[in-house]
Amino acid sequence: MWSRSELKGRAKWxxxxxxxxxxxVSLILAVITGELFGNSGSNREISKTINENGGMPYLAFIITTIVAILMVLVVIGIVIDIFFFGPLEVNIRRFFIISRVEPADLNELGFSFKNSYMNVVKIQFLRGLFNFLWYLxxxxxxxxxxxxxxxxxxxxAENPEMDSQEVFRLSRDMMNGEKWNTFVLDLSFIGWRILGALTCGLLLVFYVCPYQNLTNVELYDVLKNKLFGSANAE
Structure with missing residues (x-):
């Protein structure tokens, strides 16, 4: 049985x-996952001076153009998320996994782009898709x-070539009976995140995000050892 204090203690070390x-690396992860900055669009006013004869068609053209541009941007964003941010998240997790046992090189951020890239893309895409469908x-x-x-x-991050069904099964087995404990572990960082918000994100960047990321890696290591340790015992 693991405890939050043990995980956090090792993460701090x-x-x-x-x-x-x-x-x-935590800053990069926070940006690509939207953890640090929310999506805050700026409201722009459109001039209300519309010519009676040609104003409405012109306004319709402007609105159609804006919608088309937004749709293109959404598609581009989805493509970037699937083919770049998804694999990059895996690479960042790998960086932290290595960091817990030895100094990790920043070159690890390119790991999955050179190792079973399309498999990583596919599985990360399926993960996001399934999450989205379940939330619906x-x-x-x-x-x-x-x-x-x-x-x-x-x-x-450790097995980029692994089959998607096996990856999902391993994650399910590792989290079996641990979802609530992990949820409570996440809740234990709320105080830090409130302080981070009060410092305009500075505390998040320079302490909370790396601290939490390393704690999550400690959790992964514990759950992995628990799963395979019990498997070996059998």
Whole structure:
């Protein structure tokens, strides 16, 4: 049985060994997952001076153009998310996995782009798609599935060539009976995140995000050893 204090204690020790790299990599992860900055669009006013004869068609043209541009941007964003951000998240998890046992090189951020790239892309895409579909049903099942899929990026970080069914099965087995404990572990960082918000994100960048990322890696290591340790015992 693991405890939050043990995971956090080990995470703090690792953070001291690789502080600046951990800050940089955590910042990248926070940006690509939207963890640090929310989507805040700026409201722009359209001039109300519309010519009676030609104004409405012109306004319709402007609105149609804006909608078309937004749709193109959404498609581009989805493509970037699937083919770049998904694999990059796996690489970042790998960086933290290595950091807990030895100094990790920033070159690890390119790992999955050179190792079973399309397999990583496919599995990360399926993870996001399944999460989205479960959330469409109800919030609670969506949250449960979110935690069930929690270990997928970590598994891919060590096994980028693994079959998708096996990856999902391993994540499900690792999180079996651990979803609530992991949820409580996440809740234990709420105080830090409130303080981070009060510092305009500075505390998040320079301490909270790397601290939490390293704690999550410690959790992955514990659950992996628990699963395979029990398997070996059998």
């Amino acid at each position: 690792v953070l001291k060994q690789c502080y600046w790299k951990a800050v940089l 049903l109800l919030i609670v099942p969506g949250i449960i599935k979110f935690y069930e899929y929690r270990m997928i990026p970590y598994i891919l």
